[in-house]
Amino acid sequence: MNILQITSLLIVLAGAFGAINYLFLKLPSAIGILVVALLASFGVLGVDLLLPDLGIATTARGLITSIDFSDALLEGMLGLLLFAGALHVKLADLKQQWKVVFLMATLGVALSTCVVGVGFSWLTGMPLLIALVFGALISPTDPVAVLGVLREANLRKTLETKIAGESLFNDGVGYVVFLVLVGIAFPSDDHHGSGLTAALTLFVQEALGGALLGIVLGWLTFRVMRRIDDYSLEVLLTLGLAFGGYELAVYLHVSAPIMAVCAGLLIGDIGTKHGMTAQTRQYVDAFWKLIDEILNAVLFLMIGFEVFAIAFQTDFLVAGVASIALALVARLTAVAVPVLLLRPFREFSQGVIPIMTWGGLKGGISVALALSLPDSEWKPLILTATYVVVIFSIVVQGLTVAPLANKVGREPDLM
DSSP, rough: OHHHHHHHHHHHHHHHHHHHHIIIIIOHHHHHHHHHHHHHHHHHHHHHHGGGGGGGHHHHHHHHHHHHHHIIIIIIHHHHHHHHHTSSSOHHHHHHTHHHHHHHIIIIIHHHHHHHHHHHHHEEEEEEOHHHHHHHSSSOOOHHHHHHHHHHHHHHHHHHHHHHHHHHHHHHHHHHHHHHHHHHHHHTTTTTTOOOHHHHHHHHHHHHHHHHHHHHHHHHHHHHHHHHHOHHHHHHHHHHHHHHHHHHHHHHHHOHHHHHHHHHHHHIIIIIHHHHHHHHHHHHHHHHHHHHHHHHHHHHHHHHHHGGGSSOOHHHHHHHHHHHHHHHHHHHHHHHHHHHHHHGOOOOOHHHHHHHHHHHOOOOOHHHHHSOOOOOOOOOHHEEEEEEEEHHHHIIHHHHHHHHHHHHOOOOOOO
């Protein structure tokens, strides 16, 4: 199948599964599509067990594996999704929470990577360095999953800003940490240099380079938009910024996710205030909300179908289930340490630690990073464990974070 046929099939299935969810399951849209996709996938596998001569599972597996999920997300959909998410986070709100967001997106990711890496190495006997790679890909919260749930959860504004801001930035930081560790754990001709100095150089180049590129491109787009009063053209300019900026970041070997977040924050705040008319703001907001909803539906559909890429070995599944607890402990560490460090200097809303721990969802980015790993004896185990953690996170945590927030976070809103 060519790219147009594959895209058409995904959109048709996303619409059909969304309708099934709306009429029967009545779950939040993205989670419902994922659940229906999982049920359909397991249904195909079940039919294949009963009627192996039909070869249905083999055909489905061939179709799914022909779609490079890693490239489709990391070099295609992710830029649009991050840009759309960042558009709706205001700089003024983020400024009030920047210390918490910064610590969780840096120190938190580092602590979580270490906790998961050490624990997974102990559980499976995997070399520590490779286990740290697993820690890096499973530690960041997925802004796509998190922001999708936030739309349904109706959380307090300051708490929503903490979760959304952290998920947008720790995704970029986690991706850079992942690239650094992969370069060390799987050395090849594509990775020039090794050791701490090379790792730090790569980190600075990716993180700071991505932020600088996003700010520069966002500012240039804003300056052009100030001179234009044509909502359709201005929508097109934001689309060009998200698409072109992301691909330019990939070409320049700087962090494309961080670029998309910084550009989206600038356009969503300064651009909407000083570079758009009220009509343009309305159209830009509606356009990017629609893009976000459509891509979320397709992404969660693809996550559900990736079950065909998983190795269903008992020891792999047991390690995956154990990794759920490991990931939650690591997430608790990543949230609690920054909060406790800052608590002497500021107040926090009641329940901030349990809500942010349980609300730190994993998603498609973790699966895409696991699929992008070089082939090795440990890749099937990492991929299976990642998938188990992601499915639990989206379905179980995603459906229960709002009730948890309502139960433990009822006091007046604080900084």
